[in-house]
Amino acid sequence: MTATYERVVYKNPSEHHYMKVCLEFQEHSTGLTAAQFKQLLVLALKDLFGEVGAALPLDVLTYEEKSLSAILRIGSSGLAKLWSSLTLLGSYKGKKCAFRVIQVSPFLLALSGNSRELVLD
Amino acid sequence: MVRFKHRYLLCEVVSDDSRCRLSLDDRVLVGLVRDTIARVHGTFGAAACSVGFAVRYLNAYTGIVLLRCRKEFYQLLWSALPFITYLENKGHRYPCFFNTLHVGGTIRTCQKFLIQYNRRQLLILLQKCTDEGEREAIQKAVTRSSLLEEEESAEEELSDSAGEATEATE
Numbered sequence: 126m127t128a129t130y131e132r133v134v135y136k137n138p139s140e141h142h143y144m145k146v147c148l149e150f151q152e153h154s155t156g157l158t159a160a161q162f163k164q165l166l167v168l169a170l171k172d173l174f175g176e177v178g179a180a181l182p183l184d185v186l187t188y189e190e191k192s193l194s195a196i197l198r199i200g201s202s203g204l205a206k207l208w209s210s211l212t213l214l215g216s217y218k219g220k221k222c223a224f225r226v227i228q229v230s231p232f233l234l235a236l237s238g239n240s241r242e243l244v245l246d
Numbered sequence: 247m248v249r250f251k252h253r254y255l256l257c258e259v260v261s262d263d264s265r266c267r268l269s270l271d272d273r274v275l276v277g278l279v280r281d282t283i284a285r286v287h288g289t290f291g292a293a294a295c296s297v298g299f300a301v302r303y304l305n306a307y308t309g310i311v312l313l314r315c316r317k318e319f320y321q322l323l324w325s326a327l328p329f330i331t332y333l334e335n336k337g338h339r340y341p342c343f344f345n346t347l348h349v350g351g352t353i354r355t356c357q358k359f360l361i362q363y364n365r366r367q368l369l370i371l372l373q374k375c376t377d378e379g380e381r382e383a384i385q386k387a388v389t390r391s392s393l394l395e396e397e398e399s400a401e402e403e404l405s406d407s408a409g410e411a412t413e414a415t416e
Binding site for chain 1: 287288289291315
């Protein structure tokens with residue numbers, strides 16, 4: 126007697142992508158509030174991709190003012206646009222800065238552990 | 247096989263002001279479209295659309311404009327056209343808007359569409375016409391264009407049958 130097998134495959138491409146980023150200024154003493162940080166991101170998108178880019182559904186989930194690091198959420202279709210505009214952002218209000226992208230993942234849980242910073246005893 | 251493919255956008259400039267269409271200029275239009283794309287799609291959009299961009303045909307009397315764009319980025323250009331709200335010439339601003347009539351792959355298809363479109367517009371004008379002198383002029387234009395239409399279709403049939411005959415002999 127042959128058993129019939131049924132294979133169910135769920136294709137759920139994640140709607141959002143999560144990025145862990147860190148902002149580095151040339152003068153390390155510069156501080157930014159959360160609102161200013163978001164404005165900086167939108168400004169970067171607007172510069173490279175115009176009004177359409179600036180209107181992408183972007184969220185800052187967490188922000189640490191001391192280390193200037195944040196976790197961002199963007200719709201999956203806008204990941205390439207966001208990442209490229211972060212790469213090309215050179216300065217904020219005349220001060221030179223650069224974005225360091227630490228981790229990118231379609232799942233938020235994956236950002237809790239970073240295998241690059243794993244220390245093996 | 248290895249050629250750059252383009253898309254031709256046939257647009258109509260609609261405005262309340264009659265001086266707006268007359269002030270349509272090649273360079274003014276290029277600058278205006280480029281600025282609008284830069285505003286809507288940023289540096290990336292401006293660069294992507296500017297590479298193969300050209301104004302191929304411009305009719306100041308009817309306000310018909312034919313824009314050319316690379317096939318990969320024609321949607322950026324198309325989506326930026328509704329954001330054009332005025333035409334600036336010599337310090338005067340005329341409010342207007344761009345109405346896209348047809349998107350074609352070649353100038354020839356756009357031309358064919360434009361001929362049909364103009365014929366239909368003539369008939370609509372005839373209905374809406376109030377002045378007797380204008381009515382006669384439009385009536386003459388309509389009869390002339392319908393005669394030309396018959397000639398064109400006869401020519402196409404001839405060339406089709408000639409083509410078939412040559413294919414048959416080969």
